[in-house]
Amino acid sequence: MLQRxxxxxxxxxALKVWPFDPLVVISHPDDVKRVFTGDPAQLHAGEGNQVLGPIVGPHSVLVLDERPHLRTRKLLLPPFHGARMRVYGDxxxxxAEAEVASWPAGEPFPALPAMQRLTLRIILRTVFGVDGARMAELEQALVRLTKVGTRVMLMPLLxxxxGPGSPQRRFEAARDEVDEMxxxxxxxxxxxxxxxxxVLSMLLDARGEDGSEPTEGELRDHLITLLIAGHETTATQLSWTLxxxxxxxxxxxxxxxxxLxxxxxxxxxxxxxxxxxxPxxxxxxxxxxxxxxxxxxxxPEGATIGTSITLIHRRPELYDEPLRFRPERFLEAKPETYAWIPFGGGxxxxxxxxxxxFEMRHVLSVILTRRAITAPDPRPEPRRRRGITFVPGRGAQLVAQPL
Ligand code: HEM
Known part of the structure; x- marks a missing residue:
C-alpha cells in the first residue's frame, strides 16, 4: 500500500491513521536529513512514545523530550559506547551456544521464539547483571510483564x-513483581x-549534571527501557536475517x-x-x-512526521536493484547517513x-559455525504486524542439523 x-x-x-493528526510520510533523503538534524524542541519523539509510559515509567529516555531527554541520554550513552562492546562478546x-545446543535436529521449528529467549537472557546478563537463579526468576517475571503489557498498551479499552483477573490488574501485578525484583x-x-x-553497574556509579546519583525509580525505568527497546527488536531482526x-x-x-x-x-x-x-x-x-x-x-504544528524506513531503503537511485538481497553492496560502498536508517537518526x-x-554478529557466527540451516518451505515468509514491529509471518521457520 505504501509503495502504491x-x-x-x-x-x-499525508495519511489519516489513528492516533495521528495527520501522519505525514516522508521518504526523500534530503527531507530525512532535515528532520533528523532539526531542532529537538520542534521535533518531539518522546510525545509519540507516551503509550509506553505505563511500562517504561516517567524517567524513561523514550518518553522524554528536549533537555530532560538529552540529560537522560547522556547518562545512558557511556555503557553503549562501541569500545565497551568487547566486554559483552563472551x-x-x-x-548463544547454549540456545543453539537446545535446538531440535532435523525438525522444523520457529527461530523467532528462540531468538526472543536468547536476546532476553543476553540483556539480563549484560545490562541487568543478573545470573543463575535470579536470572531465571526475573526472566519469567519479565516474560509475563511484556506479554500482558504489550496487549494493554495497544488497546486503550483494556x-x-x-476487576480481578482483568488485563489491567494482571498488568499491574506483573509490573509490581518485576519492580520489586x-x-x-x-x-x-x-x-x-x-x-x-x-550496564547497571555503570549506571549505579553515574552522576547527573548536578552530581546527584540516580534514584531507585530512575534506575528501574532505565533498565525496563533498555529491555523494552532492545529485546524484541534484536530478536526480530535476527529472525529476519535467518x-x-x-x-x-x-x-x-x-x-x-x-x-569458520x-x-x-x-x-x-x-x-x-x-x-x-x-526492517x-x-x-x-x-x-x-x-x-x-x-x-x-x-x-502544521501537531502533525506527526513519519520517516518511512521501508520507502527510503528501496529507492533505486540509492540502491541498485533495490529488491534484491545482495549483502555485497555494503562491502562495495558504505551507505549514506540518511539512506540507511534502521536505527533512526539524530x-x-x-x-x-x-x-x-555486535549481538547480531556474535549470535549469527555461533549459529553458522554450529548448525547447517535450511528453510522447510522455500516461499518467503510474509511480513506480519506485531505491535509496532513487523515479524516473519511463520516465525522464521528453520530446520537445523549439527555440523
Ligand atoms: C536490531 C535491533 C534494534 C533496532 C532495529 C532498533 C531501532 C530503534 C529505532 C528505530 C529507534 C528510534 C530512533 C529515532 O527515533 O530516531 C530506537 C531507539 C532506541 N533504542 Fe533501539 N533498536 C534496536 C536495538 C536496541 C538495543 C539492543 C537497545 C538497548 C539495549 C536499544 C535501545 C534504544 C533506546 C534506549 C532508544 C531511545 C533513544 C532516544 O530516544 O534517545 N535498541 N531504536
Whole structure:
C-alpha cells in the first residue's frame, strides 16, 4: 500500500491513521536529513512514545523530550559506547551456544521464539547483571510483564480496571513483581558495593549534571527501557536475517565460511542488508511542535512526521536493484547517513545500535559455525504486524542439523 501511495503521490504524502493528526510520510533523503538534524524542541519523539509510559515509567529516555531527554541520554550513552562492546562478546557467545545446543535436529521449528529467549537472557546478563537463579526468576517475571503489557498498551479499552483477573490488574501485578525484583537488586548492589561489567553497574556509579546519583525509580525505568527497546527488536531482526539467509544459499555459504575463519565483515553486511529489506520498525516518528516545510509542503504544528524506513531503503537511485538481497553492496560502498536508517537518526538515534550490531554478529557466527540451516518451505515468509514491529509471518521457520 505504501509503495502504491509513493508511486501515486510522490516522496511526501499525508495519511489519516489513528492516533495521528495527520501522519505525514516522508521518504526523500534530503527531507530525512532535515528532520533528523532539526531542532529537538520542534521535533518531539518522546510525545509519540507516551503509550509506553505505563511500562517504561516517567524517567524513561523514550518518553522524554528536549533537555530532560538529552540529560537522560547522556547518562545512558557511556555503557553503549562501541569500545565497551568487547566486554559483552563472551557472554553473548556463551548464551548463544547454549540456545543453539537446545535446538531440535532435523525438525522444523520457529527461530523467532528462540531468538526472543536468547536476546532476553543476553540483556539480563549484560545490562541487568543478573545470573543463575535470579536470572531465571526475573526472566519469567519479565516474560509475563511484556506479554500482558504489550496487549494493554495497544488497546486503550483494556487499560480500565475491569476487576480481578482483568488485563489491567494482571498488568499491574506483573509490573509490581518485576519492580520489586529490580528495586531489591539495586538496593543489594548499593549496600554491598558489588559491581560488574554490566550496564547497571555503570549506571549505579553515574552522576547527573548536578552530581546527584540516580534514584531507585530512575534506575528501574532505565533498565525496563533498555529491555523494552532492545529485546524484541534484536530478536526480530535476527529472525529476519535467518529467514533471508536460508533462502539465499550462496550468501549463507559465504557467511558460514567467514564465520569458520573467525571473520565478521560479510556477516555484518548480511545483517545490514536484512535491516535494509526487512526492517523491524518501519517508521521513525517526530511530532511537530511548530509548523515546518517538508518536501515542499507546509506541515502544521501537531502533525506527526513519519520517516518511512521501508520507502527510503528501496529507492533505486540509492540502491541498485533495490529488491534484491545482495549483502555485497555494503562491502562495495558504505551507505549514506540518511539512506540507511534502521536505527533512526539524530539526537534520538537508537542508543543500543552498537550493542545490537555486535549481538547480531556474535549470535549469527555461533549459529553458522554450529548448525547447517535450511528453510522447510522455500516461499518467503510474509511480513506480519506485531505491535509496532513487523515479524516473519511463520516465525522464521528453520530446520537445523549439527555440523
Ligand atoms: C536490531 C535491533 C534494534 C533496532 C532495529 C532498533 C531501532 C530503534 C529505532 C528505530 C529507534 C528510534 C530512533 C529515532 O527515533 O530516531 C530506537 C531507539 C532506541 N533504542 Fe533501539 N533498536 C534496536 C536495538 C536496541 C538495543 C539492543 C537497545 C538497548 C539495549 C536499544 C535501545 C534504544 C533506546 C534506549 C532508544 C531511545 C533513544 C532516544 O530516544 O534517545 N535498541 N531504536
Amino acid at each position: 501511495y509513493h508511486r501515486r503521490y510522490g516522496d511526501t504524502f 557472554v553473548m557467545r556463551e548464551l 487499560q480500565r480496571d475491569w 529490580l528495586h531489591a537488586e539495586v538496593r543489594r548492589r548499593r549496600a554491598s558495593g558489588e559491581r560488574g561489567d554490566d 529467514e533471508r539467509l536460508v533462502r539465499h544459499p550462496d550468501v549463507l555459504a559465504r557467511a558460514r565460511a567467514e564465520a 575463519e573467525g571473520g565478521h565483515e560479510y556477516i555484518d553486511a548480511v545483517v545490514k542488508e536484512a535491516q535494509r529489506l526487512r 523491524v520498525l518501519t517508521y521513525v516518528m517526530r511530532t511537530l511542535k511548530a509548523p515546518m516545510t517538508v518536501g515542499g509542503h507546509e506541515v 539526537v534520538r538515534r537508537c542508543l543500543g545500535a552498537p550493542f545490537a550490531t
